[in-house]
Amino acid sequence: MPIPHDPVDAHWRVAPRATFTTDQKDWATRGGSLTAHLRTLGAVSVSVTREAIDMPFADEWRALRIGPRTPCWVREVVLNVDGVPFVAAHSIVPLAESAGVWQAMRSLRTRPLAELLYSDSSVARSALVSRRLTARHPLYRLAAGLFDDAAVHALVARRSVFERYRAPLMVTECMLPALWSRLSSSLRESHREHSRPLEHLVSHSRRPARPEPK
Template identity: 70%
Template sequence: MPIRFDAADAHWRVAPLPVFSPDQKDWLTRGGSLTAHLRTLGAVTVRVTREAVDLPFDDEYTALAIAPRTPVWVREVVLSVDGKPFVAAHSIVPLAASTGVWLAMRRLRTRPLAELLYSDSSVSRSSLVSRRLTARHPLHRLALREMGDARIHALLARRSVFERYGEPLMVTEVMLPALWTRLAMRDYKHAAAQPVPRDHGQALDHTASRADVNAKRVGKHIEAR
C-alpha cells in the first residue's frame, strides 16, 4: 500500500553509510518488528521512560507533513535484552491523531508498539532511513541517559513513518552499544564453532617430530649392521 509520508531528508538516508559494519547495515535496514528481531537475542522487556505532549524536533515535522510547532504526542521507551538496554525508541504522532486514529498508542503501557503496528492491515510503512547521531541531536542525549556514559560520541539510529487512514506515526530507534557488542559476540562464537579445514599437505608438529625420531632409529640400525 503506497504511503504519502517520507522519513528521509539530507541526513536520514535509505542506504546506510559505507563505513557501517555488516551487522550495523543489517539491523538498520531490517524490515518487520525490531522487537521480534531482538527476541532472537534474548528476553525482551519494555520500559516506558516518557509519555507527554511536546513539540517535534527540527528534523521531524517535515516527515510528518506538519508545521514546525504543531504539538505531538511523544512516547519514549527502552528495549532491553536480558536486562541490558539495547534500543532507545522515540515515537511521535500529531496530537489530534493521538486521540483519534492512533488512540491505541496512548493505551499501550509496557506493551511494545509493534503489537499495534504489525497486527493492523490498514497500517502502511515508509522506507527505513538511518543516520549517525552526535551530541547535537536531542535523541543522542536521550540515549546517553540510558547508557550513563558520556564518552559515546556517536550512535546509530533508524526511523520510518507508519500511516493509518491518512495519519502519520513516526518511530525512531536509537541502537545502543550493547546491541553491537552482543552481535559481535554472537558472530565470534559462530565463527569459533565452525570446523577449521586441515591442510593435508603439511604434517602436524607432533607427527613430524615422531617421524624424525623414527628416521634416526632406522639410521642407527643401518649403521650397526
C-alpha cells in the same frame, strides 16, 4: 502499500552510510518489527521512560507533514534484551490523532508498539531511513544515559513513518552500543563453534602413531 519516501532531510538516508559496519547496515535496513528481531537475541522487555505532550524535533515535523509547533503525543521507551538496554525508541504522533486513529498508542503501557503496527492491514509504512546521531541531536542526549562508554560519540538510528487512514506516526529507533557488542560476541562464538571440529582433527593428527605390535 508502502508510503513513498520523501527525502526532506539530507541527514536521513534510505541507503545506509558507507561508514556503517556490516551489522549496522543490516539492522538499519531490516524490515518488520525490530522488537521481533531483538527477540532472536534474548528476552525482550519494554521500559517506558516518557509519555507526554511535546513538540516535534526539528528534523521530524516535515516528515510528518505537520507544522513545526504542532502539539504531539510522544512516547519514549527502552527495549532491553536480558535486562540490558539495546534500543532507545522515540515515537511521535500529532496530538489530535493520538485521541483518534492512534488512540491505542496511549494505553500500551509496557507492551511494544509493534503490537499496533504489524497486526493491522490498514497500516502502511514508509521506507526506512537511517543516520548517525551525535550529541547535538536530542535523541542522542536521551539515549546517552543508557550506556557509559565515553568513547561512543555517535549512535546509529533508523526511522520510518506509519500511516493509518492518512494519520502519521513516526518511530525512531536508536541502537545502543550493547547491541553491537552482543552481535560481535555471538559472531565470535559462532566462529569458535565452527572451528572446533577442525581443531579436534588437527590435535588428533599430531598424536604420535602407536607402535606396531611385535
